[in-house]
Amino acid sequence: GNLSQPVSVIPEFGCFPVDWERANPKIQNRTTVALVKRGQCTSVEKSRLAAKYDVGGLLVYNDGASWDRNDPLNFRVGFYTSFPALFLSFDIGNRIKQIIDFNGTVEVTMKVTVEDLDDFNVSNVCADTRSGNISKTIVVGSHTDSVKESSGINDNGSGTAANLVLATNVDSLLNTPSYPKYPNRIRFCWW
Secondary structure (H helix, E strand, O other): OEEEEEEEEOOOOOOOHHHHHOOEOOOOOOOOEEEEEOEOEOHHHHHHHHHHOOOOEEEEEOOOOOOOOOOOOOOOOOOOOOOOEEEEOHHHHHHHHHHHHOOOOOEEEEEOOOOOOOOOOOOOEEEEOOOOEEEEEEEEEEOOOOOOOOOHHHOOOHHHHHHHHHHHHHHHHHOOOOOOOOOEEEEEEEO
């Protein structure tokens, strides 16, 4: 459904009840969208406090602490969260905060559509070296899916990139005529 409500800025990082009690403007039950900066605690902890203070919605924004902490991220909230929650870029979140800090009012409209998707197949990708003993295989892998604690490949993809670089370098090395034959097979996988 649609949600159009005023925004309250939660000071600090919204990790403690005192932060929520000092919201600007004060939180009105189920009619306030809370704006909270990323950091100091998990988004799950922030969402639990948001639920405790009975907000109508939650906006978490990136902290802008470095060049790679500006864009919005995938994040998760507590399992039983009953309000919409979105992650904003630092620029957008900070701009909303500045308007409110200078006695302005910001109202947001959130439209949330929930749908069930059909099941679909996913596959792992593995590649083996052409040489080496198959009964003595070394496996090098990285995950590309998302787990509850991570955004998977959607973070910075460093594990996936490192695995790919390692595979291409091993391929080059094994195709160098002066390099002695490696006794083991190496398997590179992306899960």
